[in-house]
Amino acid sequence: MFNPTQHDVRRFFCETYRKTLAREILTPLESIAADWIMQHPEYEADLRDVNAALDAHYSVEQGKTNPFLHLSMHLSIAEQISINQPIGIAPAYTALAQRLQSEHEAHHVMMDCLGAMIWDSQRNGIPFDTEGYVEAIRQKVR
Template sequence: MFQPSQHDVRRFFCEVLRKQREGMPLVPMEAVAAPWIDEHPEYHADLSDLEAALAASYTVEEGRTNPFLHLSMHLSISEQVSIDQPTGIKQAFGLLAAKLGSAHEAQHQMMDCLGEMIWASQRSGLPPDGQAYLECVRRRATR
């Protein structure tokens, strides 16, 4: 399993934006990331300066969203949906996107569920509970 460092992730997103702006071809994973970068113009300044991106700290106290974490979650959810892992997440995503009228907003809702699953796993010391994550997304799609 590939486990990129924080700097690797930041370099990746900065590079995707640079390549987009320069009209350069993107490798497949960059092509998945590019539309999410487009959907978040509020992050373009953060992604435009690699050195500042590598040095930046995003703390709760600052009240700023970490653009690299946010975009990484979009990529993770896109991958989960594309391979239907956990099984059923593709359907749950489709239902949620239809309910909200927006695949982007559905992903933001799913980020909350994903974050809850990760928090519970860290707190309990147990592996992430994909079924709990799936049920959280389903509840949001059906309530």
């Protein structure tokens, strides 16, 4: 099982950004990441300098989104959709993207659902509710 550290994740996104700008060959995962990076030009400064990225701190008090967490969630959701795991996530996503007329905005709504489910699971010490996660997305379609 792949269990990257925070620094591994930050290096991955910074290197993907660098390779994209240099027009170097990307791995399949880097290609997916590059697509999301390019949809978030507001993160370019965070991705430009790997050493600064490794030292950066993103707190709620700063009011700034952690670009590495945000991009990681895009990748996670893209993977969920591609393999339809949890079961039902792919059609729920398709319906949400159609309703919002934006695949990107559908991802952002799904991030909110995913974050809420993770928070609930951790706060209550219970397993992640995959069915509840998919149902929360379906509720956003209605």
